[in-house]
Amino acid sequence: MTAFEELPEHRLSELDDDQLIAYLRDARDAGMPGAMKPALGVLVYGYWDVLISRARIRLPAGDVEDVVAEAVMSAIASAFDGRSVGEFRSWLHTILTRRVADYYEAGKRRPKTTELPGERDDDEVWGVEPAEPFAGDALYASECVREAYSEVENPAHRSVLDLYVFGPHSAGEAAELAGGEMTEANVHQIASRFQKRFRELLDEGDTSG
Secondary structure, eight states: OOOOOOOOHHHHTTOOHHHHHHHHHHHHHTTOGGGHHHHHHHHHHTTHHHHHHHHHHHSOGGGHHHHHHHHHHHHHHSOOOOSSHHHHHHHHHHHHHHHHHHHHHTTSOOOOOSOOGGGSOHHHHHTSOOOTHHHHHHHHHHHHHHHHHHTOOOHHHHHHIIIIISSSOOHHHHHHHHOTTOOHHHHHHHHHHHHHHHHHHHHHTOOOO
16 A cells, blocks of 8 residues: 655646545545645635636625535535535535525525526536636635635634535524524624635736736
8 A cells, every 4th residue: 555645736737636635635645634725725726716607606796606605615624525526516506505505595595496597417527727827826815715714713703604604504493503592693604704804815916906
């Protein structure tokens, strides 16, 4: 059995999807979860354009990037245990779907029920090639997630982030599980502040303008 070799971040950005999935699998099998996070960040951010395309089908234009950013944060902080690109795409789609559901659960706006052409063929949506720059940006984005999280000092607030932003729970479930005097409105406020800080950190590193 070949020993697992942890790669530096600049090497990860050179790998394609299949290679990244294999790297994640090998890191998991070697019991090295710390080596998985940077690779997962590269992989997830490579699908930013794809997630934007799918989110546009179901969300008002002005809210698309915010919801996709939430989905990306959730994915980077989660554990992907699949072994193929197809499984990864399905997993990432599930996370986005949950964040869209959370958006409407918060009462921001009712979803459109008219079926759009893009909803009929997932292969067409997933077939969009991600823009090349996002592979390199993924490492910075992953650092932004960690930095924003590290700035949250309140244990109850961190618990909310673990349950709601990074976890599979709804805002109501997170409020109940967090205990204390936590309410659903508190959960949304905590998540909103975290997301705002994440976006600020991303913008600080944006040199495209």
